[in-house]
Amino acid sequence: MQVRSFLAWWLLTFTSMPSGSGASTDIVRQHSKITPKMFIVSMFTPEAEIWHGIPEFDLLSHNISLPGLSPLFPSIHCSADYEVCQLITGEGEINAASTVSALLYSNTFNLTSTYFLLAGIAGINPEVGPTASVTFARFAVQVALQYEFDAREIYANMSTGYLPQGSTSTTPDQYPSSIYGTEVFEVNAQLRSIAAAFAKNATLADSESAKAYRKLYKSDSGIYDAATQDPLVLECDTSTSDVYFSGRLLGEAFSNTTKTFTNGKGIYCTTQQEDNATLESLLRGALAGLVDFSRIIIMRTASDFDRPHLGESPFENLFTADEQGASTPAFENLYRAGIKVIEGILDNWEGGFEKGIKAKNYVGDILGSLGGEPDFGSGAEKVVKRAILGERRGRW
Template identity: 30%
Template sequence: MKRLLALTALSFTGAAVSAPAPVLAAETAPATAKIPVRVVVVTTFEIGKDTGDTPGEYQNWIEKFPLAQTLPAPGTDHGVMHYNPDLQVLAIASGEGPEHMASAMTALILDPRFDLRHSYFVLAGIAGIDPNFGTIGAAVWAPRVINGGLAHLVDPREIPRDWPDGFTPVQGSRPDETPRPPLHSLSGDMMYTLNPGLTRWAFDLTKAISLPDSDGMKQSRARYHGYAPAQKPPSVMMGDTISGETFWVGKLMNRWAERWVRYWTDNQGVMATTAEEDVAFCQALALQAKAGRVDPERALVLRTSSNFDMPPPGQTAAQLLADEANEKGYSAFIPSVNAAYQVGSVVVRELASHWDRYENTIPATGK
C-alpha cells in the first residue's frame, strides 16, 4: 500500500421518569454477513446482452469462468455484477471512460455487502497498442499507469518551432519542463506504479500462453513495414499504459504518448498500450485505501491490443480513424477480448483457488 500511495504521490433529563426509548431492530440484529470476495475482475464494457451474443470484455468471464450468480450493482452504469460463490470471484463492467470507472469502483468499494480489504483487483480490458512496442492481439501487463488526460495543450497551429508537440505539464510552460512537476499535486495524479513483484508474478505465470491469431491479424500487421515489433505474432508482454479519455490516433500523437510516458517515469517507462479507464481505476483504489477499505498493492492491469494506435506507412491518421469507425480497423477485436479472458483468468483462478496461500501473502516472483 505504501508504494502505490507514495507514487500516486503519483506509482471516504427532566425530573420525571420517562419510558425507555424503543430499541430499533437494527440495533439488536446481528450484522449481516459480508459476501466474501477474493478477486474482483474489472472490465469496462459489454456489447448487447451479458451472455449469448457477440462478447465484449465482460461476457467471457460470465460464461467461461463461470460467474453464474447475478448481483445488483447500484451506482454503476451497467447495473449488475456477476459472482462465483465457490471461488468467491466477483466481476463488474464499469462502463467506458474514466468517469464511469471512478464511479463504479467507488460504488463497489463502499457497498456494505462486501469487505474488500484483502481482495485482489484485476482490470482486464482491450486497448490500442504502439507498433514500436508490439502487435495486435498481444496481452500486456502494466507496471505503470501514466495519466495522458491531464495537460496544458497549445493548438498545433501555434506550437513553437522548437517544441516536439503542444503538450506541457499543467504546472509547466514547456514540454520538457525541468525540474519535472511532482507526480501528485493540486493538478492531479500523473503516474501510478503497480506492485512490481505482483505484476512480474502475473507475467511469469502467463508468459508462455499461446495467444489466438488470425489471417486478418496477419494481414493487418504485415502492413507495418519498418515496425518489427508490430509484425510479430501476439504474445504476453509487460509495458506501460497511458490513460486518457480522448481517443487519439496517428503517428504524431503516438510520438507524444511515447514522450509523455518517458517524461513522467524519468525515462524508466516504455509506452505500450493506450486506454481510457486505468488512471481512474488506480485513483479510486488509492483514495479508498486511505480509508483502509482496499489494498492497492493487490491491483493488476492487463490490456490486450485490439488495434494499432497509428496507421501503417502509406495511410493517413484520418483514413485509419475512418476504418476504425467502420470497424474495418479492428481485426483483432474478438481475439483481444478472448486474450483478456485467456490470460487474465489464469491469474484470477490461481489467486482464488489457493486463497490459503494468497489471502495474507501477496505473491511475487521469487517468493
C-alpha cells in the same frame, strides 16, 4: 415495532432487484459481507461478456445491484462460491471512478484481501508490440493531464501541442510543476511479473486478418518490427486519456510524457480511457482500509494500433480500425490470459496469495499517499502536498 418489522421485511425483499440475466439475484447479505478472492474489472459489454458462459465458473450465479453503479451496468456479478466477482464500470474516466467508488463504499463486500484484475482492451504502440497481445503494466500514466495547444498554432520548433502543467516554456520533457496527484500510479511489480508468467501458459487467439494487417508495419527502417510479430505477453505500461486519439505525433508525444512522468522507467505501450481513474478510487479505498493497493493487476489486450503504418493516414488508422482484425482476438485473450491469472492465484491461495505478494518496488501514487518514497517525480509534488495539508491545518 410493527413499522420496524415491515421496514426490515421491505428492505430484505427489495434492496436488490433482478438484473435481467435470468440467474439468481442476491439480496445484500444480512450477517456477513461478501469476500471475493478475485474481482474482475471490465469497462463495457464485450469485455464483460467474454467472461460469461465459461467452463471454469459461472459469473452470473449471483447478480448484486448496488446504488451508484453505472445505469448501464447496475449489477455486480459473482460466481456461485463468491470467490470471483465482476464489476463493469462503463467507459471513460468519470464512469470508472464513480463506479469503483460505489463498490468500495457500499459496505456489501470485504475487499481487504481481494485481488483486482483490471481487464480491458487497448490500443498498442507498434514500436513495442503486435495487436492481440496481452500486456501487464507497472505504471499507469494520465498522459492527457497537461496543457494543450492546437497543433496548427504551435511554434515551428515544437514537437507537440502538449506541455506539462505549470510549464512556462515550450519544452515538453520537463516535469510538471502543477501536480494533481493522479498523474502516475505504480502497482506491485512482483505481482505484475507473476501474473504475466501465469498468462504465458495461455494459447493466445489471433486472426488471419490481424496477421495480414500486421505485415503492413514492416519497413526498411525497422521501427515497427515489433508490430509484425505474433501475439505475445508483454510487461509494459499503459496510458490513460479520455480522448481517443490516433497518430504518430500524438503517440510519440505521449511516449515522451510517459518517460518524463515516470523518470525514464515507464514504457509507453497501451492506450485506454479508464485505468488512472480506477486506480485513484482504489487508492482512496486503500487509505480508508478497504482494499490492499498491492493486489492490483493491470491487464490490457491490444485491439488496434495507436498509429498508422507507413503510407496510411491517422484517420484511416482510426476510422477503419475494424480492418485491423484484432478486436475479436483481443476480447478473447482477455479470457484466455486472464483465466490463467485467476486460476494461478486461486490454486495457490493458502500459504501464498492469501497473505499477499510483497512488493519490492514503490506502490502508490505520485504523492506518496500510502507511504514510502515514490521512485518518480520531481519533488514539486511534495511541496504541493505539504502546502495543501498546511493550509488545511491552518483553517482547522
